[in-house]
Amino acid sequence: MHLTLQSSPLAEVVGDWLIIPLWEKEIPRGYALELGGIVAKLIEQGDVAGKAKELTPLYQNAGLAAKRLLLLGLGPRDKADFASLLSCTAAAAKMLSSRPNQRITLALPEGVPGLNADAVLRACAQGFYQGCSTAGIRKAETVRTPPTQVCFVVPVVDLALQDSVKRAEIEGRATNLARELVNLPPCDLYPESFAERAREVAGKAGLD
Numbered sequence: 726m727h728l729t730l731q732s733s734p735l736a737e738v739v740g741d742w743l744i745i746p747l748w749e750k751e752i753p754r755g756y757a758l759e760l761g762g763i764v765a766k767l768i769e770q771g772d773v774a775g776k777a778k779e780l781t782p783l784y785q786n787a788g789l790a791a792k793r794l795l796l797l798g799l800g801p802r803d804k805a806d807f808a809s810l811l812s813c814t815a816a817a818a819k820m821l822s823s824r825p826n827q828r829i830t831l832a833l834p835e836g837v838p839g840l841n842a843d844a845v846l847r848a849c850a851q852g853f854y855q856g857c858s859t860a861g862i863r864k865a866e867t868v869r870t871p872p873t874q875v876c877f878v879v880p881v882v883d884l885a886l887q888d889s890v891k892r893a894e895i896e897g898r899a900t901n902l903a904r905e906l907v908n909l910p911p912c913d914l915y916p917e918s919f920a921e922r923a924r925e926v927a928g929k930a931g932l933d
Contacts, residue, residue, distance in 0.1 A: 726857065726871040726897075728850055728890045730882045731830070735759045736789050738878055740830040743791035744817055747775035748802040756832070760789065764796065776800060777809065778816040791830065795821070805837050807848045814852025822857040822869040829853075830876040843889040846877055847896060854897030858904060902926065 731738065735745070736759050745756055745764060752765050763783070767773040773781050779798030797817045799805060814831070821829060837845050857871035879886060906914060906922070914922075927933075 726853070727874045728894050728897075729874055729876045730886055730890055731876050731878050732880060732882045733878070735832055735878060738830045738876075739790045740792070740828040740876065741826040741872070742793050742795050742821055742829045743789065744795045744797050744829065744831040746797050746799050746813075746832060746834045747773065747779075748805075749775040749777070749798065749800050751775065751802065760794075763794075767796070774798065778813050780817060780820055782820075799834060802836065803838060805834075805840075807840060807844055810834065810837065810840075810845060810848035811852040811855065814849045815856035816852075818853045818856025819869070820856075822871055825870045826872040828874045828876060829872045830878055832878045835880075842879070842886060846879075846886065846889045847893045849877065850875070850890075850893035850897055851900065854901055858901045 735743065735756065745753070745760075747753060747764070747768070752768050754765075756764050764773070767781070768775070773779070773796055775798045777798055777800030779796075781796040781798075783794040783796070795817060797813060799813050800809060817831075818829075831849060833842070833849065834845055840848070853871075853875050857869050877890070906919070
């Protein structure tokens with residue numbers, strides 16, 4: 726899974742899915758204008774509340790470049806933190822990874838109290854890595870399929886966010902490696918095999 730950045734109007738963002746984050750009891754005016762009032766209308770009708778982990782898929786989106794739209798509830802803005810963003814994004818990733826997707830895009834949440842863009846991006850990235858992974862390494866069939874690419878849509882792509890993406894990829898892969906190792910049975914993970922795996926990972930990272 727490769728992480729990328731993009732800065733463009735949401736209606737022009739291409740992908741299998743476009744994820745729009747929503748705060749509870751708030752109407753996202755900017756998104757509403759860009760998406761022709763779809764989001765605002767659903768909220769006003771009571772079809773969408775923006776509660777944490779609330780997932781509302783929309784399969785017919787006239788005027789959007791993305792094939793499908795997923796509204797992702799983040800809960801109350803004043804209660805949001807790194808862990809809550811990770812958890813909500815993981816819920817969306819878990820749902821979408823049940824089927825193969827090439828490119829999933831997410832409008833990066835803005836105005837998160839106490840978190841800068843770097844922290845918000847890394848929280849959402851960690852959510853994708855967590856939600857797309859599975860502990861079922863012994864199952865005959867693949868339970869989840871991570872998308873080929875996850876693109877974060879931001880107002881401006883700068884060097885700081887590009888560094889954040891690189892860091893997020895490293896953190897996500899490292900976390901998934903740890904999850905894989907702790908889920909291996911003793912017949913597969915023992916001191917010698919663990920040392921060999923550590924040597925393999927270190928070699929790929931350029932370490933002696």
